[in-house]
Amino acid sequence: MLGLGADRLRADMNRLLAFLFHQGILDEQFLQLQQLQDESSPNFVSEVVNIYFHESEKLLRNLRSLLMDREFSDYKKMRIHLNQLMGSSSSIGAKRVRNVCVAFRAASEQNNRAGCLRALEVLEHEYCFLKNKLHELFQIEQQRVLAAGVRYPMQN
């Protein structure tokens, strides 16, 4: 039963991943990231993603506070933040977030504040979505590992 559960969890995970790929939320970089995970670093992906979340939330906070500022004009700083976010997003393969960042940056290059605000909202939305989905994924993964862990000694 437990083995079956692990298989089902794996299937669930694959479905979720397929969905994320299909929706363009993730891209192949995420797969590469997963490939980097092996016995020597079993939690590599979640580790990296957690760093990503931590960093991104900081960046998003900064961006929002920058944009909320009444006499706001520091587009350059904003672009630096965006570049950071873009770089880390493309590193973990968060494609949609990255694309929104591109649009955001375009808006900031035009000093278009309204566009920036809109983009920020979209970005936050995308980010939350991604975070939820990835949490979901990690939960399944954890369950699967647990299930596999239970199964593991049986096989041995």
Place this chain on the structure above:
Amino acid sequence: MGLKLQQSHHHSVAAKVNEQMGTKRGYTFIQANRAWIPKFLLLWVMVMAFLSIWIYKKMDADNKVRRKEVLSSMCDQRARMLQDQFSVSVNHVHALAILVSTFHYYKNPSAIDQETFAEYTARTAFERPLLSGVAYAERVIHSEREKFERQHGWTIKTMRREPSPIRDEYAPVIFSQETVSYIESLDMMSGEEDRENILRARATGKAVLTSPFRLLGSHHLGVVLTFPVYKSKLPLRPTVEERIEATAGYLGGAFDVESLVENLLGQLAGNQAILVNVYDITNSSDHLIMYGHQNQDGDLALLHESKLDFGDPFRKHQMICRYHQKAPTSSTALTTAFLFFVIFILVGYILYGAATHIVKVEDDFHEMQELMVRAEAADVAKSQFLATVSHEIRTPMNGILGMLALLLDTDLSSTQRDYAQTAQVCGKALITLINEVLDRAKIEAGKLELETVPFDLRSILDDVLSLFSEKSRNKGVELAVFVSDKVPEMVMGDPGRFRQIITNVVGNSVKFTERGHIFVKVHLAESTKPMVDAKAETCLNGGSEEGVLVSGARQFKTLSGYEAADERNSWDSFKHLVADEELRYDASINTTAADEASQNVTLMVSVEDTGIGIPLIAQDRVFMPFMQADSSTSRNYGGTGIGLSITKCLVELMGGHISFISRPQVGSTFSFTAVFGRCNKASFSDTKKSNAEDLPSGFRGLKAIVVDAKPVRAAVTRYHLRRFGILVEVASSVKIVASACGKNGSSCGSTIQPDLILVEKDSWLAGEDGGLSLRMLDWKQNGHVFKLPKMILLATNITNAELEKAKVAGFADTTIMKPLRASMVAACLQQVLGIGKKRQPGKDMLNGPSILQSLLCGKKILVVDDNMVNRRVAAGALKKFGAAVECAESGKAALKLLQLPHCFDACFMDIQMPEMDGFEATRRIRMMESQANEQMNGDMDEGSARKGEWHVPILAMTADLIHATYEECLRCGMDGYVSKPFEEENLYQAVAKFFKAKPISDS
């Protein structure tokens, strides 16, 4: 969401456009008041109408004033005349009165009787033109009546010719002029007017006048003038009584005013125009008319009154003149006003027309401006769109290609492999196209910048040629490159873009050429001109007549013998270039040094092919994007037609221009110029080190003979050999060489003894096969100490049978396949001459992640990235391949870690970092290293301890793989780059360069 963003972006563009237009739209005065223009016109017309009416009025008033003046002067003139005449007459009557008193009363007996009086008055009548006649009446008192009647013999009668009734006194006429003789004996006192006159006359003692009345006899209007005649001399100041007392009689005269005035006025000019009335105005309420018609016709509006003074203070007269006709409306005033009105209406209309025209033109202009702004915005949007889209396409395409590459690494059946390979090829083609589109968009957006780095033109040409060598060899097309010796070895410019130009043009030629040749020629643009003029015959071996007719077909003196479109590239002109160079070659070093005086060098590159050519109708749109000769072209040959337009842009960016000559079915010759900077020696040697393909110098001083009937081809071969420092002679046929060698051989090599003999396949096949080998045998038998020259066959393509034959004929040594390029020729020569050069460990042999693992295993690698996620991912990826990874989160931290001595084998450096970016960090690291190296060179002991110099390989990590970025990386001392999300193949390629020698020893 992305779409929404895009839209908002468009909105902002539109808004910006509007703003721009708002500011640009400078309203002129006319434009601002455009609604008022018709009103202005109306106002103008009205003002002009008023003005012209005013003018008319003024002129008319002037006329009237003049008319009035004329009238008054005429009237005054008449009045004066009349008055003068009148007073003359009065004076004369006065004189008569005195005459009567003198001769009738003072003389006793009287000297005057009726006859005398009549005669005298008749003869002096001319003196009184206004008087119809004069008469003298005597004062008779009633008491004296009887006596008087008796004395004269007639009774006193009244005016009605009746005997006078009894009165106090009488005034019967005793003398009269003949014209008025009918009044003799009439009592003047019986007439009302006369009586009054008489009484007044004798009281005043002056001439008095009656009011006008109908005269007796003539019934004309007239007045009677009465003068008193006194009996005795009056005292000095007589009283009225004294006057009455002294009165003796009265002299009277009748003025027939009507006819007399008529006469008088008849003498004056202009009497037709005016109407004259004379009035007696003694009684101011009732004017009595003396002359003129009572009925008032003529111009009543205008009249002039003149006072008349006839000498009687009691009576007042006046003359009134008026015009017969009313004043005619003045035609001059009318026409003047009208013309004024018309002219100014026209002027107004012209102004109105001009204003409306200006408004219209300005409107059009604004419209055009708007359209232009819109078009520009659209153009920018298009370019942006293209750039964005192609960028966006490139990302997934890279994914596809990467995955395909991975797929090809797996176990696949042959069919699957074929499919996958096809997909990969297609994908690559697509990427190329996208890159081209991106280039085009960049150029249009003006974002493309050329860099200036030193590069070796010749090696780039070799590279490009090697790209196409496979294709051309399959087609049997000869591909050759020739670079003039005058072209400096290293030039400053953009090698990538130069390569792109050459690739585009040569690629086109290869695509469209099925036979013949493709010939790339580079020389200085300045040297072309004198070359054309140069008629000096050259000293090249081999008659030019040879080879003109081969097997009946016409041969052209081009590279392959096929006709080329541009004759300038044929041998006739080409030999001048070669000859010119030949002359200069000896002193080449000196001359090039002299040439380097100028900063820039303009190169002329021409690519000649013998392909299908460009149809004449399509020739003018060759450089337009997406235009091909016709729609069938892309069907037959593929391609999008964007290449040449990019090429044109690039050439123009390089400060040159591109042109072509093409003849359908003959071929095309594209030629372009480009300006490059000269390279100074310092950077020259620097970059030369990094240049991977350094030409071997082991061939310097060798001698070679090239046997080729086609001089152009021979020149190309010679150019390539010369690059190695080989001295080259050209012979047109094997026989000549053989005989020459034979002779030389016997005379112990007075001229050159060749080390190499390179024979073109065509020349070899053309000559008899046996000949050469026989000669060679001869030569061998001569048994000179010199080693035999190596025989090398040059061929574009060769069949196995021919190869065998060649081997038999003596070309055992080797065959060099064309197109010639330096590295390949060098390799062949090394092989032939046995000059040792150990084979490089071929990188092509190694592949796959296992190799990567072997490369990276145990290496200590520093990853520098400010982005923690990226750092973690990169570290993870590198760790996976067994590397020991350390991380630094900024350029400064990296610098600290890389303080010498350190034990890192490589460094991966992010480019975009805050504070100190990757370029800057690398520059500092390199500086540090070079300082350390200098120190090390100072004391050799330490230097020998650590083998070689400090040079940690630094690889850039970058998200955008733009060529320019890459160049920038190299410039600041980086050794390569990897794309940011690590890809295995990419990583391997980058890493393999540095660790290639080590893995074998390490593992």
